[in-house]
Amino acid sequence: DTAVSQTPKYLVTQMGNDKSIKCEQNLGHDTMYWYKQDSKKFLKIMFSYNNKELIINETVPNRFSPKSPDKAHLNLHINSLELGDSAVYFCASSSSGISYYGYTFGSGTRLTVV
Amino acid sequence: KQEVTQIPAALSVPEGENLVLNCSFTDSAIYNLQWFRQDPGKGLTSLLLIQSSQREQTSGRLNASLDKSSGRSTLYIAASQPGDSATYLCAAYGNKLVFGAGTILRVKS
Numbered sequence: 075d076t077a078v079s080q081t082p083k084y085l086v087t088q089m090g091n092d093k094s095i096k097c098e099q100n101l102g103h104d105t106m107y108w109y110k111q112d113s114k115k116f117l118k119i120m121f122s123y124n125n126k127e128l129i130i131n132e133t134v135p136n137r138f139s140p141k142s143p144d145k146a147h148l149n150l151h152i153n154s155l156e157l158g159d160s161a162v163y164f165c166a167s168s169s170s171g172i173s174y175y176g177y178t179f180g181s182g183t184r185l186t187v188v
Numbered sequence: 189k190q191e192v193t194q195i196p197a198a199l200s201v202p203e204g205e206n207l208v209l210n211c212s213f214t215d216s217a218i219y220n221l222q223w224f225r226q227d228p229g230k231g232l233t234s235l236l237l238i239q240s241s242q243r244e245q246t247s248g249r250l251n252a253s254l255d256k257s258s259g260r261s262t263l264y265i266a267a268s269q270p271g272d273s274a275t276y277l278c279a280a281y282g283n284k285l286v287f288g289a290g291t292i293l294r295v296k297s
Contacts, residue, residue, distance in 0.1 A: 107285075114289070115275065115289070115290060116287070116289050117277070117279075117287040118287070119284050119285065119286075122284060130283075130284055164231065164232065166285075174219070174220070175237065176220070176222045176234055176237040176281075177222065177234070177279075177285055178234065179224075179231050179232040179234075180231055181230065181231035182230075182231050184229075
C-alpha cells in the first residue's frame with residue numbers, strides 16, 4: 075500500500091517525559107510535514123522538510139525537534155512534555171514543482187499528556 | 189499571512205439534499221486549493237485538488253470550484269447521503285498548506 079504511515083497511533087505519557095513519533099512515506103515525495111490538530115480541531119503546520127532540509131519552522135516551542143534521516147522519513151521528538159502538548163499530530167507529504175498533486179496525510183498520532 | 193475561513197461551521201441536512209460548503213481565503217496568491225474529508229478520530233482524505241489555473245474539479249457527486257480573484261472556493265455535494273457525514277476541510281496552498289477550521293456535516297437518514 076502506498077501511504078503515509080505514522081507510529082504510534084496512540085501515545086499516553088506523563089508530564090516531563092520525552093517521546094518520539096515516527097513517520098514514513100513510500101509515495102516518492104520529496105517534502106514532508108508535521109501538523110498539529112488541537113482540541114478545537116484546527117490544523118496548523120509545525121514543520122516542513124524538503125529533501126531532508128528544514129524549510130518551514132513555525133512558532134513552535136524548541137522542545138519540539140523534527141529529524142529527517144532521509145526524504146522518506148520525518149520523525150518528531152518532543153522533550154519535557156506538557157499538558158498543552160496533548161493533541162493529534164499528523165504527518166503529511168507532497169511532491170514539489172510540476173509533479174505536485176496535493177498533500178497526502180497519515181492517520182495521525184493522538185498524544186495525551188497526563 | 190494567509191487566513192482560510194469556512195462557512196457554515198456546522199450543517200445538518202436530510203438525506204438527498206444538494207448542499208454547498210463555502211471556503212474563503214485572504215491571499216489570492218495561491219498555487220492551488222485542496223478539499224479534504226475527516227471522519228471522527230481518523231486522518232484526512234483528499235477529495236479534490238484545484239490548481240490555480242483551473243476553475244473547477246469534479247469527482248462523482250462532488251464538485252469544487254475556485255475563484256482566485258475573489259478568494260473563494262465552494263464544494264458542492266449532490267444528493268447527500270448519511271455516509272457523507274464528516275468534517276470537510278479546505279486548505280489553500282501558497283508556500284504552505286493553510287487550513288480552514290472545517291464544516292461539520294451531518295446528513296440525516
